Amino acid sequence: MTTRSIPETASPTVGSVVSSELRAGSARRSPAPRTPAGRAPAPGDSGGTGGSRPRRRSAAWLGFTPFAAYVVLFLAIPAVIAVASGFFTADGAFTLANLSALTDPTIVKAFQGSLLVSIVSALLGAVIGALVCFALLGTKAEGMLRTVVDAASSVLAQFGGVMLAFAFIATIGFHGVVTLWLKDTFGLDVNANGALLYQTSGLIIPYTYFSVPLMVLTFMPAMEGLKATWGEAAATLGATRFQYWTKIAMPVLAPAFFGSVLLLFANSFSSFATAAALLSQGGIVPLAIKQQLTSETIVGVANSAGVLALGMLVIMVVIMFFYSLLQRRAARWQR
Amino acid sequence: MSAPRIGAEPSRTARLVILIVVGLVFIVPLAAMFQFTLRLAGKSGYSFIHYVSIFHPDPALGTDYSPIWQGIQNSLVICVITVAIVMLVLLPTMLLVELRYPRFRRILEFVCILPITIPSIVLVVGYVPVYQRVAAVFGSAPWTLAFAVGIIVLPYAYRPIATNIQAFDLVTLTEAARSLGASWPTAIARVILPNMRRGVISAVFLTVAVVLGEYTIASFLSQNTFQTALLLISQTDSYVATIFALTALVFAFVLLVIIGRFGAVRPGGRVKKTRRPRGTEPRIPLPTPTPARSAS
Incomplete structure (x- = not known):
């Protein structure tokens, strides 16, 4: 950062010319020039500017040091x-x-498990979440309903972790409320093939549970970007509501929708706490990393946790790259 | 409402059906949690006995709840330090960029959003060696976790503050204050910060929520925090662990409802209309691209 600055300070970019000129001017005119202008906004400044009053620019730079x-x-x-x-x-x-660790059967299985759980929970979460966003259209953004939905979504999407694991043990664990109810009412045992929750595929349930609220949070702004005038224009031209959805709303929302799917995928793919509280062994990549960190079990490979971390990061970077592409497309309609 | 509906808005019935069905499905696990806390071990019937036992542990059972109190205490200390990092390191840097180096806004945003792309489980692989050094300097007390958690929190703290900065004319106001003779500290304390109350408070609340929910880093660096203690206690007394978990979820929910209301109704009501560029950002400055942190 520091090195890039120097040419740029010499020739400020177009957008900021006026304001930086003004700022420089007012700073020069200011009655207390002893305080270098840039120092003040940075209380964290290490104070290397005392004494011999260095040039203002270099002093302001020190403000970046702590961060x-x-x-x-x-x-x-x-x-x-x-x-x-x-x-x-x-x-x-x-x-x-070490990269050969990525071809180890247990690791391949972990990646498959992670991908399966993340893809399914992302798709389910996206569809259900989009439905909720649709239902919330037209409600007042400042209203109590939206406040409660937003708050609940944030809690479940970002705060869950270990606590959601407990919730699902109480729900569909061996003595869970829903398990017992299904057994008593329909004679159906969800845990007939071993505990559902403690299998890799069982993770789909809690993962979907925190994907839906995340979808609500990320997709709602796009949904609200649908302009009323588009609907009116379509209706004036004689379009049915079905045509409005298929020809106008869906194409406009598509990039945002798929962007959110990617985000949900990334979220599920990298989450650890819920799985750690439910599963004791591997099955998904984060748990495999945990296993490798505590005891390296892949023969002939050192630092296998680092290799897995690399594998995970590559997938995340690819996902986030496509996410930003889609996001840029989606932003077009939100102006 | 006999006119044909146009546009995207759902009908009343559709809205009610969707919200009620999804709402019910989402309440089930939480209700199950509550029901679980009322159950009696090995018997049928319900009581609040597990709630009582938190404060008056049955000596015969020999369950020790001290890890969870200790964990909560540690988490709160980490909260305070993390909030301090946000206020004393991130906030000044953001102001500095905004006032003096606006062309670095992009870089700062990139850095602050970056932790979302890197799963905490990946960061942990790097934190293990880094913390061996940290321990040599600061010791291995739980509060040192705040450095790592501060990174995880960056996107959550950055978003609301950045949204807030967009919503008022920081540069013009500061220039006005300066040209009227205010010194930099005065301009910041009396003009800038009061205008940023909303963003700063949201950032602090979200920081608190993220810190209290953080599990991954604490577990790998073998520190006792609220989340790791929950998991530990659940092995001996799952009822009490569930009580604490449910309480924490409700606490976080209330906290966020307060942010929501706070954002909607400005106390003092001085600035009623904030400028909303493009009118797209959510009212609660919720961290929009928020993968990874949820369950990590």
């Missing part, structure tokens, strides 16, 4: 270590041999 240092230490370095460690042997020599 930059923090992000480098706790985001950049760990991320690099996580990914790079997969390329080193136990002795610290560079190697590509």
Whole structure:
């Protein structure tokens, strides 16, 4: 960041010319020039500006130090270590041999499990969530209903984790409310083939449960972007509601919808806590990483957790790349 | 309403049916949780005995609830430090970018949203060695987790603050204050911060919610926080663990409803209409692209 700045400060970009000119002007005219203008907004500034009154620009730069240092230490370095460690042997020599861990049968199975659970829960979550968004159309955004739905969605989508695992044990575990009810009413035992919840595919249920609210949060703005005038125009031209949906609303919403699907997928794919509370062994990639971190079990491969982390990150980066593409397309209609 | 409906809005019936059906399905697991906390071990019937036992543990059973109290305490300490990181490191940086280096807005946004792309389980692989160094400097007390959690929180804290900055004319207001003779600290304390109350409070609440829900990092760095303690306790007394879990969910829900109401009705009502570019962002500055953190 610091190096990029220098040419840019010399020639400010078009958008900011006026305001930065103004700012510079007002700073110069200000009655208290002893405080370098840029210092104040940065209380975290390490204070290296005291004493001999350095030039204003360089002083303002120091304001970035705390944040930059923090992000480098706790985001950049760990991320690099996580990914790079997969390329080193136990002795610290560079190697590509560790990548063979990705072909280990248990690991392949873990990736398959993760993909299955994430894809199914993302699709289910997206469809149900979109229905909820549809139902919420036309309600007041500031109203109590929307406030409650938004709050509940945030809690379930982002706060669940271990607690949702408990909820599902109480629901469809061996003595869960729904399990007992189904057994008593229909004689149906959901756990007939072993505990449903403690299998990889059983994770689909809790994962869908936190995917739906996430869909509501991410898709609602797009739904609200549907302009009333489009519906009126279509109706004036004699379109039925079915035609309105298939010819106008759905094509407009499609990029946002698929973008949200990707987001839901990424969310399910990377979530760990619910699975950790339910399953003791692997079955999905995050749990496999946990296993490899605690005891490396793949023969002949060092730092296998790093290799798995790399595999996960590659998938996430691909997903987020397509997400941003779709997001850009979707944004066109939201102006 | 006899006129034919046009546009995307659902009919009243459709809306009610969808909301009620989905709402009921979503309430079932939570209701099941509550029902579970009332059950008696090995007997039929219901009582609040497990709620009582939290405060008056039965010595005969020998269950020890101290890990969960300790975990809550640790989580609260981590909350305070994480909020401090947001307020003293992130917020000033955002203001600095906005006021002096607007062309770095993109970079800052990228950095702040980045933790969403990196699953915490991946970050953990890197945190294990990093924290060996951290422990050498600060010791291995639970509060050191705040550094890692602060990263996880970045997207959640960034979004509401950024939305807030968009909603009022930060630069013009600051210039006005400065040209009227206010010093930088005065301009910040009396002009900028009061206008950012909403975004800052949302950021703080979301930070608190994320910190209390964080499990992955704490478990791998072997720290006792609220979530890890929940899992630990559930192995000896699942009733009490469920009580705490349900309470936490309700607590977070109430917290977010308050943010929602707070966002809708401005206390003091000085600025009624905030400028909403494109009118698209959600009222609660909910972190829109929010994968990963949910259950991590």
